[in-house]
Amino acid sequence: MKYETVIGLEVHVEMATKTKLFCACSAQFGAAANENVCPACAGMPGMPAVTNKKAVEFAIAAALVTNSNITPTMSFDKKNYFYPDLPTGYQITQLFAPICRDGWVEIETAEGAKKITLKQIHIEEDAGKLVHDNRIGASLVDFNRASVPLVEIVSNPDFRTAEEVVAYLEELRLLLSFAGISDCKMQEGSMRCDVNISVRKIGDTKLGVRTEIKNMNSLKAISAAIAYESQRHMDALETGEETLVQETRRWDDAVGETLSMREKEAAADYRYFPNPEIMPVEIDADWIEVVRQGLPEPAQDKFVRLTQELGLSEYDSSIITGSKNLSDIFDGALKHFGRPKEVANWIIVELLSIAKGDNKGEGDIEIDCEKLAKVMQLVDDKIINRAMGKKLLGLVWKEGIDPAKYVEENQLGMVSDTSLIDSTIQTVLAEQTKSVNEYKDGNKKAINFLVGQVMKKLAGKGDPNMVNGLLVKYLEDM
Amino acid sequence: MDHYTVFLEDSIMQKDTLVTAGSKMLENFVSPFDATVVKRLSESQFSLAGRVIMDEFGIPSLIFEGNEPLGAVKAVADGTASHALCNDLFGKYRKQATENGCCYIHPTYGTVSRFGLIPLASSMDQIGVVCKNLHDGFALLSQIAGKDPRDGAMFPEESYNYAPTSKNIRIGIPKFVNIETIENFAKNFQTIDIELAHFEAYKQVMYILSCAEISNNISRYDGVKFGHRATSFRGLDDLYIKTRSEGFGADVKLTAIMGTMMLSQKQYAPYYEKAMKIRRLIKESLKFDTYDIIAMPCKISDDPYENLALYALPTLAGLPAVSFAHKGCGIQLIANTKCESALLSAWEVCMA
Numbered sequence: 001m002k003y004e005t006v007i008g009l010e011v012h013v014e015m016a017t018k019t020k021l022f023c024a025c026s027a028q029f030g031a032a033a034n035e036n037v038c039p040a041c042a043g044m045p046g047m048p049a050v051t052n053k054k055a056v057e058f059a060i061a062a063a064l065v066t067n068s069n070i071t072p073t074m075s076f077d078k079k080n081y082f083y084p085d086l087p088t089g090y091q092i093t094q095l096f097a098p099i100c101r102d103g104w105v106e107i108e109t110a111e112g113a114k115k116i117t118l119k120q121i122h123i124e125e126d127a128g129k130l131v132h133d134n135r136i137g138a139s140l141v142d143f144n145r146a147s148v149p150l151v152e153i154v155s156n157p158d159f160r161t162a163e164e165v166v167a168y169l170e171e172l173r174l175l176l177s178f179a180g181i182s183d184c185k186m187q188e189g190s191m192r193c194d195v196n197i198s199v200r201k202i203g204d205t206k207l208g209v210r211t212e213i214k215n216m217n218s219l220k221a222i223s224a225a226i227a228y229e230s231q232r233h234m235d236a237l238e239t240g241e242e243t244l245v246q247e248t249r250r251w252d253d254a255v256g257e258t259l260s261m262r263e264k265e266a267a268a269d270y271r272y273f274p275n276p277e278i279m280p281v282e283i284d285a286d287w288i289e290v291v292r293q294g295l296p297e298p299a300q301d302k303f304v305r306l307t308q309e310l311g312l313s314e315y316d317s318s319i320i321t322g323s324k325n326l327s328d329i330f331d332g333a334l335k336h337f338g339r340p341k342e343v344a345n346w347i348i349v350e351l352l353s354i355a356k357g358d359n360k361g362e363g364d365i366e367i368d369c370e371k372l373a374k375v376m377q378l379v380d381d382k383i384i385n386r387a388m389g390k391k392l393l394g395l396v397w398k399e400g401i402d403p404a405k406y407v408e409e410n411q412l413g414m415v416s417d418t419s420l421i422d423s424t425i426q427t428v429l430a431e432q433t434k435s436v437n438e439y440k441d442g443n444k445k446a447i448n449f450l451v452g453q454v455m456k457k458l459a460g461k462g463d464p465n466m467v468n469g470l471l472v473k474y475l476e477d478m
Numbered sequence: 479m480d481h482y483t484v485f486l487e488d489s490i491m492q493k494d495t496l497v498t499a500g501s502k503m504l505e506n507f508v509s510p511f512d513a514t515v516v517k518r519l520s521e522s523q524f525s526l527a528g529r530v531i532m533d534e535f536g537i538p539s540l541i542f543e544g545n546e547p548l549g550a551v552k553a554v555a556d557g558t559a560s561h562a563l564c565n566d567l568f569g570k571y572r573k574q575a576t577e578n579g580c581c582y583i584h585p586t587y588g589t590v591s592r593f594g595l596i597p598l599a600s601s602m603d604q605i606g607v608v609c610k611n612l613h614d615g616f617a618l619l620s621q622i623a624g625k626d627p628r629d630g631a632m633f634p635e636e637s638y639n640y641a642p643t644s645k646n647i648r649i650g651i652p653k654f655v656n657i658e659t660i661e662n663f664a665k666n667f668q669t670i671d672i673e674l675a676h677f678e679a680y681k682q683v684m685y686i687l688s689c690a691e692i693s694n695n696i697s698r699y700d701g702v703k704f705g706h707r708a709t710s711f712r713g714l715d716d717l718y719i720k721t722r723s724e725g726f727g728a729d730v731k732l733t734a735i736m737g738t739m740m741l742s743q744k745q746y747a748p749y750y751e752k753a754m755k756i757r758r759l760i761k762e763s764l765k766f767d768t769y770d771i772i773a774m775p776c777k778i779s780d781d782p783y784e785n786l787a788l789y790a791l792p793t794l795a796g797l798p799a800v801s802f803a804h805k806g807c808g809i810q811l812i813a814n815t816k817c818e819s820a821l822l823s824a825w826e827v828c829m830a
């Protein structure tokens with residue numbers, strides 16, 4: 001190949017603070033429009049900005065997990081532009097003295113390990129959201145997200161492939177979510193990404209013309225956009241039919257193309273200046289140490305602990321520690337049901353498949369860990385069989401039932417009356433002569449059908465092992 | 479005075495009250511909250527008696543100064559109010575107070591909460607007091623000063639004691655001052671001649687930085703959320719342009735345009751950044767170890783822009799200042815950070 005693609009990323013991550021960056025409004029996602037809004041985050045005059053200390057601490061944590069140099073005295077700046085989702089007409093961000101610089105994140109791809117270096121991380125406030133209402137033919141503004149604290153993680157142009165970009169974003173997600181800084185949900189917008197991309201001849205040291213693809217919020221779209229955009233650059237360089245210009249572009253997922261947003265570019269003089277209403281924040285070694293001590297166990301350490309101390313397979317451990325949410329569910333369930341391998345197995349085999357049926361990924365699963373543990377306990381105690389356990393888990397997921405109570409109320413406990421099982425088997429054997437004959441002709445698999453029929457007549461409450469054993473015995477005796 | 483009645487400049491928030499900052503832009507703005515100073519006054523022996531009109535957002539014309547005193551000065555001068563609270567960035571209140579038999583106290587920056595003050599230039603905004611005499615003025619100030627968690631740029635002190643100090647006060651008189659103008663005042667004190675570094679740049683620095691910050695603070699008035707909105711417009715840019723063209727007066731527009739230019743990529747270094755550097759040098763060059771107070775007249779010219787040089791120091795350096803008339807001459811005294819007491823002492827000495 002003659003060309004190489006050079007990519008740098010700006011990743012915006014919403015921090016998981018309870019309140020906004022400069023006021024006491026809730027920063028939680030999912031409230032009704034303009035529910036989490038006060039005079040300050042609606043941009044009314046007379047509301048001086050007062051910095052959320054927790055947000056600064058999350059940003060210090062982000063600096064620590066990305067091996068960055070923390071700025072001893074950081075300060076905030078104002079970035080000016082007019083847009084209806086920006087209530088004050090300026091965004092409070094950090095340009096001159098960001099929280100940290102010069103970090104790095106190690107990624108792993110098929111090509112091996114690679115260090116991605118970071119230019120800086122800075123704290124800034126998010127903007128609101130515009131919603132177009134077709135009924136009244138107007139745009140409406142929702143300020144719930146306005147002033148929610150973000151960290152923007154700016155990488156150097158170290159990436160050469162989409163695969164590296166994806167590996168980096170997944171690694172960042174792990175680092176930040178395990179440190180408790182953010183839930184990093186791309187589909188909810190708590191992690192978003194601007195992709196800076198250019199193409200140059202292999203061997204060239206100078207970067208080519210750079211374009212920026214803004215506001216990407218899925219790994220799939222990012223890969224597709226990088227593939228499209230680098231091809232567009234290569235074609236332009238190769239054929240000369242299109243002249244590349246430095247510009248901002250937008251990814252159209254439906255069409256599978258990037259489109260120019262040139263009209264917005266024309267007026268982009270952001271008139272940055274130091275924010276006079278917020279005093280610079282001193283971050284001394286003691287404060288950093290307090291944050292460091294408070295950091296939760298990182299994914300890598302947890303992986304080692306799960307494999308070495310709890311005896312999980314590397315496969316199971318990598319799935320459990322591949323998502324902060326699954327990892328929390330694992331810990332929560334383990335507290336109530338102390339057998340790690342089984343807990344992992346139930347989460348990976350049963351819970352994930354139930355969630356998948358509802359189109360939920362690892363990060364979106366919400367389940368009462370105590371109830372999950374109770375289901376496992378009921379199966380382990382042989383009160384219900386595993387199939388019933390899975391059914392119960394489904395009901396816990398959907399309706400939040402109390403498993404033990406539900407089993408009792410609906411008499412779902414396994415049938416322990418052997419004479420009932422015996423008579424049911426006899427009935428099935430008499431009815432299903434076809435399968436019986438197949439079995440006798442050597443098709444041993446036919447027994448599965450017969451077990452199923454017996455279980456059905458027992459309303460799923462039989463012990464499958466017992467039924468299987470008895471069936472084999474009767475069939476062999478016939 | 480038996481009973482204190484306080485008027486508020488129309489830039490200070492009062493719950494469920496029309497707060498317009500003298501601008502058409504906020505002609506319909508009803509404040510949903512009380513400023514901290516309002517809350518503190520309502521818990522004191524001072525009663526809030528009314529609101530007074532002001533220059534639009536507190537921006538005076540720097541070309542032509544009218545004869546009519548500002549509302550806050552007028553109310554105290556004619557006895558309607560015992561005090562008025564306002565934000566005096568450009569010195570107009572300081573000057574007019576001395577011309578109308580009143581005093582003005584500009585407290586140390588960061589000692590009175592700006593929560594609920596419509597911001598003009600955030601690094602300079604400071605609520606001050608128009609009063610009949612400094613005893614009354616400091617009595618009110620002691621009620622409103624002190625840390626407020628809702629203003630992030632304040633000193634940590636919960637309250638301040640403004641009792642006069644007894645020691646001999648050394649007065650520094652800048653070289654530019656024609657000593658005859660304040661001779662009657664100066665003879666009460668031990669004085670020294672002092673040099674104010676970069677004095678020639680005071681008004682430029684003041685003008686550049688205030689325009690820059692004001693242009694930023696008033697960008698929130700865009701017709702989207704509250705305040706004036708143009709009745710007909712096509713598209714977003716038209717909404718902004720019409721709303722702001724209709725809502726702002728000439729002096730505000732001029733300030734916004736100048737400030738926007740000074741913060742633009744090309745002009746940032748030669749204007750804003752340079753002015754910030756000089757501002758720092760101005761602060762650092764003061765030698766309050768050799769004098770306690772800097773004294774100067776309240777007027778050196780009929781040109782408001784020239785007079786800006788006199789008012790710039792307290793505003794730029796965040797220093798406490800008082801102005802009052804003494805034997806027909808308007809005097810401004812400036813002390814070191816949180817040294818209001820020295821100002822009160824000096825006033826008592828020369829009024830005795």
